[in-house]
Amino acid sequence: xxxxxxxxxxxxxxxxxxxxxxxxxxxxxxxxxxxxxxxxxxxxxxxxxxxxxxxxxxxxxxxxxxxxxxxxxxxxxxxxxxxxxxxxxxxxxxxxxxxxxxxxxxxxxxxxxxxxxxxxxxxxxxxxxxxxxxxxxxxxxxxxxxxxxxxxxxxxxxxxxxxxxxxxxxxxxxxxxxxxxxxxxxxxxxxxxxxxxxxxxxxxxxxxxxxxxxxxxxxxxxxxxxxxxxxxxxxxxxxxxxxxxxxxxxxxxxxxxxxxx
Amino acid sequence: xxxxxxxxxxxxxxxxxxxxxxxxxxxxxxxxxxxxxxxxxxxxxxxxxxxxxxxxxxxxxxxxxxxxxxxxxxxxxxxxxxxxxxxxxxxxxxxxxxxxxxxxxxxxxxxxxxxxxxxxxxxxxxxxxxxxxxxxxxxxxxxxxxxxxxxxxxxxxxxxxxxxxxxxxxxxxxxxxxxxxxxxxxxxxxxxxxxxxxxxxxxxxxxxxxxxxxxxxxxxxxxxxxxxxxxxxxxxxxxxxxxxxxxxxxxxxxxxxxxxxxxxxxxxxxxxxxxxxxxxxxxxxxxxxxxxxxxxxxxxxxxxxxxxxxxxxxxxxxxxxxxxxxxxxxxxxxxxxxxxxxxxxxxxxxxxxxxxxxxxxxxxxxxxxxxxx
Numbered sequence: 001x002x003x004x005x006x007x008x009x010x011x012x013x014x015x016x017x018x019x020x021x022x023x024x025x026x027x028x029x030x031x032x033x034x035x036x037x038x039x040x041x042x043x044x045x046x047x048x049x050x051x052x053x054x055x056x057x058x059x060x061x062x063x064x065x066x067x068x069x070x071x072x073x074x075x076x077x078x079x080x081x082x083x084x085x086x087x088x089x090x091x092x093x094x095x096x097x098x099x100x101x102x103x104x105x106x107x108x109x110x111x112x113x114x115x116x117x118x119x120x121x122x123x124x125x126x127x128x129x130x131x132x133x134x135x136x137x138x139x140x141x142x143x144x145x146x147x148x149x150x151x152x153x154x155x156x157x158x159x160x161x162x163x164x165x166x167x168x169x170x171x172x173x174x175x176x177x178x179x180x181x182x183x184x185x186x187x188x189x190x191x192x193x194x195x196x197x198x199x200x201x202x203x204x205x206x207x208x209x210x211x212x213x214x215x216x217x218x219x220x221x222x223x224x225x226x227x228x229x230x231x232x233x234x235x236x237x238x239x240x241x242x243x244x245x246x247x248x249x250x251x252x253x254x255x256x257x258x259x260x261x
Numbered sequence: 262x263x264x265x266x267x268x269x270x271x272x273x274x275x276x277x278x279x280x281x282x283x284x285x286x287x288x289x290x291x292x293x294x295x296x297x298x299x300x301x302x303x304x305x306x307x308x309x310x311x312x313x314x315x316x317x318x319x320x321x322x323x324x325x326x327x328x329x330x331x332x333x334x335x336x337x338x339x340x341x342x343x344x345x346x347x348x349x350x351x352x353x354x355x356x357x358x359x360x361x362x363x364x365x366x367x368x369x370x371x372x373x374x375x376x377x378x379x380x381x382x383x384x385x386x387x388x389x390x391x392x393x394x395x396x397x398x399x400x401x402x403x404x405x406x407x408x409x410x411x412x413x414x415x416x417x418x419x420x421x422x423x424x425x426x427x428x429x430x431x432x433x434x435x436x437x438x439x440x441x442x443x444x445x446x447x448x449x450x451x452x453x454x455x456x457x458x459x460x461x462x463x464x465x466x467x468x469x470x471x472x473x474x475x476x477x478x479x480x481x482x483x484x485x486x487x488x489x490x491x492x493x494x495x496x497x498x499x500x501x502x503x504x505x506x507x508x509x510x511x512x513x514x515x516x517x518x519x520x521x522x523x524x525x526x527x528x529x530x531x532x533x534x535x536x537x538x539x540x541x542x543x544x545x546x547x548x549x550x551x552x553x554x555x556x557x558x559x560x561x562x563x564x565x566x567x568x569x570x571x572x573x574x575x576x577x578x579x580x581x582x583x584x585x586x587x588x589x590x591x592x593x594x595x596x597x598x599x600x601x602x603x604x605x606x607x608x609x610x611x612x613x614x615x616x617x618x619x620x621x622x623x624x625x626x627x628x629x630x631x632x633x634x
Contacts, residue, residue, distance in 0.1 A: 046534065047403070047534040047535040048403070048408060048409075048412055048520060048521065048535050049412075050411075050412045050415045050416065050521060051416075051419070053416070057402060061402075064534065067532070069532040070532065070533065071532070094519075095519045096518045096519050096520065096527070096529065096533045096534075096535070097532060097533035097534070098533070099517070099518055099519060099533065100516070100518065100529065100531070100532060100533030101533065122519065122522065124262055126262070147262075147263075149263045149264065149422060149423070150262065150263060151263055154262060154263065172419060172420055172421070172422055172423065173416075173419060173420035174416045174419060174420065
């Protein structure tokens with residue numbers, strides 16, 4: 001199950017697992033896949049989500065109220081994999097829950113669950129030696145974040161360590177939808193291109209089809225996180241339906257028709 | 262990462278820059294009030310009947326705690342880097358006040374993040390920060406204490422990193438902060454070592470300091486690290502009990518983990534979620550500990566013991582009535598430990614207690630907890 005982006009721009013959808021509960025998260029994910037999402041980032045809620053804005057912070061707090069754990073997210077990944085063979089699945093977590101489980105054990109379980117890759121929010125590439133070894137021996141793709149403030153030599157380090165795709169953060173800041181994308185995103189992608197042939201996904205702040213189409217002009221994929229999480233927050237009782245509607249709107253701007261699953 | 266690398270580069274250059282060091286020394290001397298005295302606590306010594314107790318008076322520094330040593334150092338770095346906006350986190354408010362103070366001194370915009378629970382229990386400091394011209398932003402998320410303030414400060418920093426310096430207040434966070442903050446506080450131990458040799462003609466048997474993030478303690482420990490016979494004792498917040506969530510004693514059940522850019526001992530649950538902590542003292546109420554302390558403890562060079570809320574409160578009254586010094590609740594934890602330890606030591610031995618701050622900010626809590634008026 002390699003990470004392939006079938007359309008341009010491909011859509012990467014982030015959800016905080018366990019918000020409002022794991023059963024609903026499963027429904028949401030499957031609905032998003034059916035509506036055209038290419039890759040799902042399964043977010044593991046954390047007590048101290050320092051890289052996240054208020055929307056994902058609230059989602060994490062709700063998910064943690066019933067003790068949603070990394071272990072449960074991995075189980076959920078396995079369930080999703082059973083129903084979706086060609087969707088990319090990324091486990092998205094802060095480092096501490098992974099350390100608590102054990103790096104090697106985590107990678108083994110993630111592989112067994114059918115995950116394609118992992119993104120650890122607060123693990124910089126400089127500190128990733130042990131992680132990269134465990135990921136490689138378990139045939140998982142490590143996804144890293146590149147920032148507009150990353151100097152060229154750092155972008156090169158990030159590009160060389162990455163597998164699957166490179167996540168280009170569109171602006172300095174934390175997660176959260178914005179009215180317009182800054183120029184930072186395009187400049188960053190241009191600089192990254194010098195160092196990698198992997199697909200580049202742009203994330204942080206994308207909340208409309210227009211912004212998603214804009215991203216498609218210079219990157220291979222767009223990541224939509226807070227806007228999805230906020231859609232979930234605003235549609236209690238009909239989360240999966242609402243997310244599917246939103247995803248269809250986004251993918252309507254992509255250059256190829258959605259793959260029928 | 263780029264901002265951290267820039268900071269490290271500037272810091273390394275400043276270390277070798279004589280003009281920078283001279284200016285820092287001058288400000289420490291003429292503005293902050295260094296050197297601080299090392300005071301022989303005669304009545305306390307007599308009362309406890311054991312070792313000779315000396316108090317290192319960081320409470321006498323401008324703003325009332327040791328925090329300003331680091332704020333002056335980083336403030337001069339901000340000037341060097343050409344940034345104009347400074348943000349900080351604060352627990353008890355002393356670091357916030359020291360940051361606001363230095364920003365007023367050097368002319369920077371200042372925003373301090375503080376958990377709303379801490380704002381309630383350290384009102385005096387909130388007012389002082391605002392009077393000094395800083396904006397104090399209350400943090401409502403999580404436990405509404407120090408770690409939540411740090412989260413919010415970090416979010417501000419990554420958003421505004423090009424114009425803003427994050428003036429971290431303790432030996433925590435990503436490199437270079439633990440090293441840099443320790444270096445700025447080393448003056449405490451450097452002075453104390455010279456002072457005790459002058460006063461007693463010998464080195465102390467033990468040094469005791471409270472440990473929240475660990476800045477005052479590593480500051481007084483550092484120059485004694487090479488003196489192997491000097492015992493180094495860090496006192497953590499024993500809070501109100503031993504259950505996770507009732508204290509902030511990282512070495513009582515904490516496990517290696519990563520929080521806010523640092524790998525150290527962290528109080529956490531089995532799933533790797535960071536635990537909430539409790540201490541009567543806001544400045545010790547933090548689930549992780551400076552990584553240098555973790556290394557010292559693992560190497561056996563320093564030992565870490567808890568003092569409970571009740572013991573700290575009792576120690577506050579004791580020091581106030583025996584020596585006329587009202588310590589901060591944080592520092593009272595160190596006093597609580599000397600109360601236990603001094604009687605067991607020989608009368609010829611010397612022990613130094615770091616009084617990291619004064620207790621004016623704690624009047625409200627002291628009033629709530631002690632039966633005085």
